Amino acid sequence: MxxxxxxxxxxxxxxxxxxxxxxxxxxxxxxxxxxxxxxxxxxxxxxxxxxxxxxxxxxxxxxxxxxxxxxxxxxxxxxxxxxxxxxxxxxxxxxxxxxxxxxxxxxxxxxxxxxxxxxxxxxxxRFSDEAKTIKEFVKQGYLGDIYYAKVGILRVSGIPGMGSWFTNKDKSGGGPLIDLAPHFLDLAMWFMNHPKPISVKGYTYAKFGPLDKRRGGWGIPEPGGKFDVEDLGCAIIGLENGATIFVEMSWASNIEKDTSYCTLLGDKGGAEMMPPKIFTEMAGKYVEIIPKVEKVNLxxxxxxxxxxxxxxxTEPIPKGEEGVIDMQIIDAIYESARTGKEVRF
CATH class of the missing domain: 3.40.50.720 (NAD(P)-binding Rossmann-like Domain)
Structure with missing residues (x-):
């Protein structure tokens, strides 16, 4: 070519x-x-x-x-x-x-x-060695049936571009749920082989942004600009196969330090992604497996x-259709938070 x-x-x-x-x-x-x-x-x-x-x-x-x-x-x-x-x-x-x-x-x-x-x-x-490693353990059956996933990206002070398009719902679509969740929600769905979502119950909070607190280093602030998005959001996502995903994302929180996690629970084993660990039973003992991974430029x-x-x-990873499903879930989280009701698909 x-x-x-x-x-x-x-x-x-x-x-x-x-x-x-x-x-x-x-x-x-x-x-x-x-x-x-x-x-x-x-x-x-x-x-x-x-x-x-x-x-x-x-x-x-x-x-x-x-x-x-x-x-x-x-x-x-x-x-x-x-x-x-x-x-x-x-x-x-x-x-x-x-x-x-x-x-x-x-x-x-x-x-x-x-x-x-x-x-x-x-x-x-998707292109991190951590994610690829966990996916390979899943494919080889070490986790069995994954019935629960928990993912989060939580920041102490990380509101990007205060007052800019980042914090203007018309231009951003929302706060950390739409900014950060696509990464780890995508991973959870990928690890679980993209089961169909059937229900969402979501919650959003804006405790720091409206007070012009907890600015982060990303983006270009615009003094006097809008802040009409959440600075923390969370949700429970019900899936057609009976599994559940819990999601929490924040730009600003009263926590010890910034943290990111992706946890999977299966009937044969569990996994943490950051850093990768597998928890299972072998030879009659409960064991922890720590795979060696390479650091790559994502x-x-x-x-x-x-x-x-x-x-x-060839078809890319991830596919556009998978991105649409992720956006449907995020839309449902915002709608549930707005109405106080569960959204059914």
């Missing part, structure tokens, strides 16, 4: 991470970037040695002969930009969350099917996979 020509749309914090990853992958050349802030687009293009920059992504799609784009913009732009790129005949790697709701995510999947182009959601934790591995899918015409 030859060298893959790439454009990156949005070159703020996560856009630069994508650029670094692309430059670490063979047979790939980033030929252009787009950002609505011209000075930022110019500066990033110069610092990464990229020949051209734009302030309008549609102009880039029209003028450049691109094989692929990364979409690294605010959440509300993910769906329209993805659809435009796919219709322009360009393969898409879209940052998480897939969109601001499941309806917008479905538009992306429909466009990918209509154009026969690759759509991949950037859920980089973004480089993710983009290697994306490029390979384009070169070989």
């Amino acid at each position: 030859g060298e893959i020509k790439v454009g990156v749309i949005g070159v703020g914090s996560i856009g630069k991470v994508h650029l670094q990853a692309y430059q670490a992958v063979p047979d790939v050349k980033v030929v252009a970037v787009t950002d609505i802030v011209e000075e930022r687009a110019k500066q990033v293009a110069e610092s990464f040695g990229i020949p051209r920059y734009y302030t309008d992504y549609k102009e880039m799609l029209e003028k450049e002969d691109l094989d692929a784009v990364s979409i690294c913009t605010p959440n509300y732009l993910h769906s329209p930009m993805t659809v435009d790129a796919l219709k322009a005949g360009v393969n898409v790697l879209c940052e998480k969350p897939m969109a601001i709701n499941a309806q917008e995510a479905q538009k992306m999947v429909d466009a990918a099917k209509a154009t026969k182009k690759t759509l991949m959601v950037a859920l980089c934790w 973004y480089v591995e993710e983009i290697k996979h994306f490029i390979k899918c384009i070169q070989e015409g």
